[in-house]
Amino acid sequence: MPGSSEIIKSVNGYQILDSRNNPTVACRIVSSGGKEYTFKVPSGASTGDMEAVELRDCDKKHYGGKGVLRAVANLNDKIAPMVKGLPIATPQEDFDRMLIEKDGTPNKSKLGANAILAASAAYAGLQAGIEGVELWRHFSNSNVSLPVPQFNVLNAGRHAETGFEVQETLVMPAGAKSFSEAMEMCSNVWHSLKSMLNKMGHSTGRGDEGGFVNPFKSVEETAHSVLEAIEKAGYVPGRQVMLGFDPASSEIFGKDLMGDEYDPKDMTYHFCGKRYAPEEMSGFWSDAAKRYKIASLEDGMAQNDIEGWKLLTKELGRTTQLVLDDCICTNPQLIRKFISYGIGNADLIKLNQIGTVSETIEAMELGKEDGRSNIVSHRSGETESDFLGNFAMSPLVDQIKSGSSGGERNAKYNTLLMIEQDLGSEAAYSGVKAFPKRVRAHLS
Numbered sequence: 544m545p546g547s548s549e550i551i552k553s554v555n556g557y558q559i560l561d562s563r564n565n566p567t568v569a570c571r572i573v574s575s576g577g578k579e580y581t582f583k584v585p586s587g588a589s590t591g592d593m594e595a596v597e598l599r600d601c602d603k604k605h606y607g608g609k610g611v612l613r614a615v616a617n618l619n620d621k622i623a624p625m626v627k628g629l630p631i632a633t634p635q636e637d638f639d640r641m642l643i644e645k646d647g648t649p650n651k652s653k654l655g656a657n658a659i660l661a662a663s664a665a666y667a668g669l670q671a672g673i674e675g676v677e678l679w680r681h682f683s684n685s686n687v688s689l690p691v692p693q694f695n696v697l698n699a700g701r702h703a704e705t706g707f708e709v710q711e712t713l714v715m716p717a718g719a720k721s722f723s724e725a726m727e728m729c730s731n732v733w734h735s736l737k738s739m740l741n742k743m744g745h746s747t748g749r750g751d752e753g754g755f756v757n758p759f760k761s762v763e764e765t766a767h768s769v770l771e772a773i774e775k776a777g778y779v780p781g782r783q784v785m786l787g788f789d790p791a792s793s794e795i796f797g798k799d800l801m802g803d804e805y806d807p808k809d810m811t812y813h814f815c816g817k818r819y820a821p822e823e824m825s826g827f828w829s830d831a832a833k834r835y836k837i838a839s840l841e842d843g844m845a846q847n848d849i850e851g852w853k854l855l856t857k858e859l860g861r862t863t864q865l866v867l868d869d870c871i872c873t874n875p876q877l878i879r880k881f882i883s884y885g886i887g888n889a890d891l892i893k894l895n896q897i898g899t900v901s902e903t904i905e906a907m908e909l910g911k912e913d914g915r916s917n918i919v920s921h922r923s924g925e926t927e928s929d930f931l932g933n934f935a936m937s938p939l940v941d942q943i944k945s946g947s948s949g950g951e952r953n954a955k956y957n958t959l960l961m962i963e964q965d966l967g968s969e970a971a972y973s974g975v976k977a978f979p980k981r982v983r984a985h986l987s
């Protein structure tokens with residue numbers, strides 16, 4: 544791109560539907576030379592309190608208030624005129640800084656993080672086009688390994704209305720030799736679980752992230768079934784294919800799963816019909832991690848339960864990947880804070896939690912400097928965008944979580960399969976190295 548004389552010709556936002564049939568923002572950006580890129584913004588359901596604001600219309604007459612026409616208008620009337628004519632040699636950080644300053648709020652509530660991310664990510668796509676490279680090369684250097692997938696095979700919590708609290712049950716084929724073998728392992732385990740559910744007489748309908756609606760009512764039954772599905776698919780659980788959970792615990796701390804009212808005085812987890820004090824919840828997961836060889840546990844404790852997180856990290860921080868999601872919201876300031884507390888050992892990274900590409904990269908750099916792992920993630924409301932699959936080739940990324948099954952989920956994995964194919968014999972797979980330094984010895 545150095546020397547490129549191209550400028551931004553137009554930025555055009557519009558409203559589209561995500562995988563849950565809710566409106567979201569799309570942004571098409573075009574250069575003076577006729578290159579273009581379109582980005583489509585995802586949307587979460589179990590969101591952290593400190594996420595950048597997703598601007599919605601709150602006009603009950605349309606889409607039950609979920610329309611995003613205000614964000615689209617901000618994109619077209621405020622962002623587009625500001626960036627039109629800008630040289631495409633402008634670095635991403637400078638482009639993003641303009642958006643952040645135009646918004647002027649700490650949480651992007653004025654323009655909306657959905658409007659801001661749409662422009663920021665579309666700009667990255669356009670830059671790659673002008674550079675004449677595939678998008679993944681725009682984020683990558685030559686010696687990069689493909690990430691380990693976190694494949695969400697059973698959906699519950701806020702992603703399927705079963706009443707069972709544990710949102711995600713994940714399989715991680717860390718023992719594969721290549722990314723394509725990893726995806727084959729995921730697919731085989733998924734089919735093996737499907738036939739087990741069929742034989743048990745359960746539905747094989749899917750939840751928001753493409754995994755089966757979890758018919759089980761306990762961690763024990765869920766873990767046993769998935770470990771059996773791994774074995775039946777011909778793999779050794781814990782070695783070839785590992786088990787992970789995301790109980791999204793902020794959703795059950797001081798409230799019931801579907802109860803909207805959070806009571807800050809109620810310091811208990813409402814879990815499986817019982818109340819658990821933080822030390823009991825931490826003890827529950829420590830025990831389960833040992834019993835079922837859990838390799839990765841995300842949001843094992845709630846965003847407002849720092850003491851609980853300290854306990855869990857003390858118990859499992861050297862044996863299990865402990866992933867922070869709701870606590871950090873991909874926010875560099877929060878990641879700094881949690882690193883200083885010594886909590887967790889890995890970070891979930893979602894572009895729309897912070898709202899720009901460059902702040903997302905900054906968030907990942909902080910974790911890497913501390914020996915933590917970065918897991919780039921989709922949202923439960925997704926689009927067919929393949930941006931995340933390309934972004935996952937950044938040398939800062941170790942793992943990718945993109946659900947299982949369905950075009951919007953597999954778009955990310957399929958992009959990585961294409962990249963692996965293009966790389967040929969140079970393609971390397973992260974395997975166990977994708978895990979945080981502190982736990983690798985225990986897992987391999």
Ligand code: PGA
Binds near residue numbers: 590920
């Ligand atoms: P969300 O959840 O995309 O529905 O917010 C994903 C997660 O908790 O990891």
Ligand code: ZN
Binds near residue numbers: 789791841842869891
């Ligand atoms: Zn999560």
